[in-house]
Amino acid sequence: MSATLPAHARDDLVEMTQAALDDVRLERLRAQTALLATASPFYRERLRATGPPTTFEELAHVAPTTKADFLGAPEDFRLRLGSDAPAEEQALAYLIYTTGTTSGRPAPLYITAADDWAYQLHARRCAQILGFGAEETIANLFPLTPFPMGARIRTDRTAAALGTALVQGHTGSAHPDWPVHRRLDEAIDLVHTHRATVLWGVSGFVRRFVIRAAERGVDLGHVRWCFITGEATSPARMADLRARLTAAGADGARVVDRYGSTEGWSMVACDGAHGWHNPSPEDIYLEVVDPVTHLPVPDGEEGALLLTHLRARGTALLRYAVGDVARLTRGRCPGCGRIGERLLAPPVRTGGLTKVNGTLVNTGAIVDALASVSGLREWRVATEYATAGQELSGDALVVEIAPEPGVLTGDPSALADVQARVADLVRTQAHLAPTVRVVEADDIFTPTRETKPRRYIERRVPGTGGAA
Ligand SMILES: [Zn+2]
Incomplete structure (x- = not known):
């Protein structure tokens, strides 16, 4: 079931040396934090006393940004770029929203044209790691929600970046004034009509989609990939989903657990089961830190996961605590040879x-x-x-x-x-x-x-x- 890689697939994370990556990251960190110190209302305040960090060691002493900081004042994280900035960095491409919390409203993330293009390069890297090509037909099974969900829009952008075909499930809560949502059975029919090869959605939804297809006798034998996200998974849940796919005729489908967040991007595992790769280490920097001192822990030890945007131009975050506990390593992957951080175990949502x-x-x-x-x-x-x-x-x-x-x-x-x-x-x-x-x-x-x-x-x- 090996897929043909798209023509652009020069695998730069295999070719790149650690020193070259370190150089790019340091250069981008300096440019980004200098920009935040003037263009970001939140970080202008936070970095006022110390000045912008110029090394990753200095970055490790900047207080983490919490979810509460961001959800409480999301506009303060939007950069105010001057009119001399390049057009693609100023132009707003679209907005996506966090999935919100039980108490608060979802927060918007501003995506400029440059951010969108960076995401498209990221999508290509994810495809390279998975061995996933342009010949696929992706079924976007994320719901159409009032606050546009990052995962749904990014699935569309992935199809655009890779040149795959795309089917929109377009399910969601029916609205009396705006009758645009499809019912589950309609989405199943569309996926089958177009012989979609990829099911991509929240794991609990994809599971119900597959169960319902099997119940109706719809043969999903055309499905070769199943990308799930949005919920913690376990070996038992993966085994359950594989059994459900088999019952619906898709017994050869490869189930891929994509770890990600709206504020960050997705991470995917290579074939060798060596953890979840950060496919875009030039744009996203990850740390795992002690929950009290907020200093990085040694490679392989458990701590709170923080992410730093190294080149964001719409909404930009520095040492953002995504709310997960993880273990991380920075060595070259022994399986596929790529560099960049890898998470060594499925991250655990805190608060259970x-x-x-x-x-x-x-x-x-x-x-x-x-x-x-x-x-x-x-x-x-x-x-x-x-x-x-x-x-x-x-x-x-x-x-x-x-x-x-x-x-x-x-x-x-x-x-x-x-x-x-x-x-x-x-x-x-x-x-x-x-x-x-x-x-x-x-x-x-x-x-x-x-x-x-x-x-x-x-x-x-x-x-x-x-x-x-
Ligand atoms: Zn690997």
């Missing part, structure tokens, strides 16, 4: 820890483990008060499951068996007995309405009730 009746529970680990339970269409973990609304009634760890239709309509013992396996697994993981509740799949995740499944929900609201 909570307490249930005083016991620390990693809800993220439970969510991952549940992916290995066969017979589940959807699943979700929730923490609740044992009696709804009654804080003093104690806590309950709840697992909501939506079994496969066959489990519900078949032998009655099949459902009891699934429930027992779920309860056993949670007891093993968390040393707590969960309440297992059976719900509808769409109660957990409605693919046409939500961007991605929320696999964990906190329903306890302190101070809202007395004793039961």
Whole structure:
């Protein structure tokens, strides 16, 4: 299934020496931070006392920029370039938005023409690493949301950069005044009509897309690649998706877990399983730092992941904490020979820890483990008060499951068996007995309405009730 590389595919990250990369990065760091010190309202303040860093050692002493800094005042991160700047650096190409937080509005990222072109070069590098060529037909399965989602627009830009064909799924929450969204089945029909070879979307959505196609008997044998993003994955989840693809006729499809963020770009693994590559080390600089001192930790050690834009001209970030814990190495890849940072393990979203009746529970680990339970269409973990609304009634760890239709309509013992396996697994993981509740799949995740499944929900609201 080797794909033909596009004609432009000179693999510069293999040819480049470390010294040459270091030189380019240092030159760009100096130009970028000098620009931030005048053109960025946020960094003008932050760098006022010290002046712009001129080496990566000096950069390591600049305070990280937090998500709260950026989401709280996104306009302060937009560069104000003078009229003498090149046209492509001044011209706004488009806006994308962060996926937002549970509390805040999504923040806009300004993308100039130069930023868009840089992203297109990045998309080509990703394709080189994956061995992915212009002959593909990409199905963009990211939803059409009111705040344009970075991943959806970047998928289009990737098709443009590589010269592939493109099919738009265009699903999303239906709007009464703007009836432009397609239903899931319409998106499946389009993907099949155009014999799309690449499914690209949020992993939970792609999974439901494939399940629904299999249910309708739509043969996805034309699919050769499945790019998933937006949710933490685990070996169990990858295995589940491969099994779902096989059931839909796409048994040879290669599943690629792309790690990325709206503020940063995507990282992809090469064939050799040597971690996720930073495909654009000239434009994005990565650090893993101690969460307290914010100084870089030695290669291979765990810490908070920070990214620095070395050549951004719209929205520009310096030492931005993406909110993930990661391990990183800077050596040349022993598999493919490329240079640039690699993340050594799937980054872990921070914030998966909570307490249930005083016991620390990693809800993220439970969510991952549940992916290995066969017979589940959807699943979700929730923490609740044992009696709804009654804080003093104690806590309950709840697992909501939506079994496969066959489990519900078949032998009655099949459902009891699934429930027992779920309860056993949670007891093993968390040393707590969960309440297992059976719900509808769409109660957990409605693919046409939500961007991605929320696999964990906190329903306890302190101070809202007395004793039961
Ligand atoms: Zn590699």
